[in-house]
Amino acid sequence: MGNMKLTLKIWRQADAKAKGAMVDYQVSDISEDMSFLEMLDVLNDRLVREGQEPIAFDHDCREGICGACSLFIDGRPHGPSRHITTCQLHMRKFKDGDVIHVEPWRAGAFPVIKDLVVDRGAFDRIQAAGGFVSVNTMGNLVDANAQPIPKLDSDKAFDAAACIGCGACVAACPNSSAMLFVAAKVSQYALLPQGRPEAKTRALNMVEQMDTEGFGNCTNIGACEIECPKDISLENIARLNREYLGAELSKE
Numbered sequence: 314m315g316n317m318k319l320t321l322k323i324w325r326q327a328d329a330k331a332k333g334a335m336v337d338y339q340v341s342d343i344s345e346d347m348s349f350l351e352m353l354d355v356l357n358d359r360l361v362r363e364g365q366e367p368i369a370f371d372h373d374c375r376e377g378i379c380g381a382c383s384l385f386i387d388g389r390p391h392g393p394s395r396h397i398t399t400c401q402l403h404m405r406k407f408k409d410g411d412v413i414h415v416e417p418w419r420a421g422a423f424p425v426i427k428d429l430v431v432d433r434g435a436f437d438r439i440q441a442a443g444g445f446v447s448v449n450t451m452g453n454l455v456d457a458n459a460q461p462i463p464k465l466d467s468d469k470a471f472d473a474a475a476c477i478g479c480g481a482c483v484a485a486c487p488n489s490s491a492m493l494f495v496a497a498k499v500s501q502y503a504l505l506p507q508g509r510p511e512a513k514t515r516a517l518n519m520v521e522q523m524d525t526e527g528f529g530n531c532t533n534i535g536a537c538e539i540e541c542p543k544d545i546s547l548e549n550i551a552r553l554n555r556e557y558l559g560a561e562l563s564k565e
């Protein structure tokens with residue numbers, strides 16, 4: 314058992330249409346070894362015991378892989394530490410007596426479903442618009458490793474592929490731009506020979522879907538890179554711009 318006492322100010326919103334408001338909660342006996350989500354579990358257990366509605370928040374893997382745990386903590390996506398997700402944030406980052414504000418991602422393209430849970434279906438639709446490589450699986454398959462790829466290219470593609478689709482980049486951006494996410498997904502394939510045949514349609518279709526979903530424009534503020542738990546570099550946005558412009562210019 315720990316001994317931290319905290320005041321939590323948490324966004325409660327019954328459903329997508331409800332107005333929503335910050336509600337105060339006191340929690341005690343919080344151990345510094347708990348993760349932020351475990352601390353919320355302690356509060357929810359108590360709320361359930363008291364016959365109250367528990368706080369809805371998204372989570373799945375609890376080890377920094379799935380990107381579900383999208384919480385805006387004290388004004389920052391995933392809280393005060395860099396390069397981690399909320400599920401990797403530990404309570405030792407806070408002090409006894411702290412007041413902590415917890416909100417959902419704020420972006421028009423990520424509507425709140427309930428309390429701290431937002432709908433990130435827009436990311437799925439962008440991905441479906443071009444974030445794949447088409448492969449004919451009817452015989453004549455070539456082993457992916459049969460094609461030599463320069464180490465630098467494969468490293469950069471791997472770094473881009475580390476994006477977990479959490480949406481922190483959108484939440485951090487004053488324009489609610491999704492450029493870092495789309496740039497990571499486009500770069501992952503643009504850097505590999507297997508991704509080149511569909512590179513043009515991929516860049517055009519994913520950017521078009523991004524605009525359709527209502528994400529804002531990128532004005533090179535850079536907050537996305539700072540708040541990204543997977544350290545996705547702005548270099549990818551430059552690559553997306555090159556890919557997109559090249560595809561636009563060669564349109565028939």
Ligand code: SF4
Pocket residue numbers: 475476477478479480481482483493494497537540541542543544545
């Ligand atoms: S680019 Fe970073 S912040 Fe944006 S969705 Fe991917 S992992 Fe999350």
Ligand code: FES
Pocket residue numbers: 371372373374375376377378379380381382398399400401
């Ligand atoms: S719960 Fe999966 S990344 Fe946090």
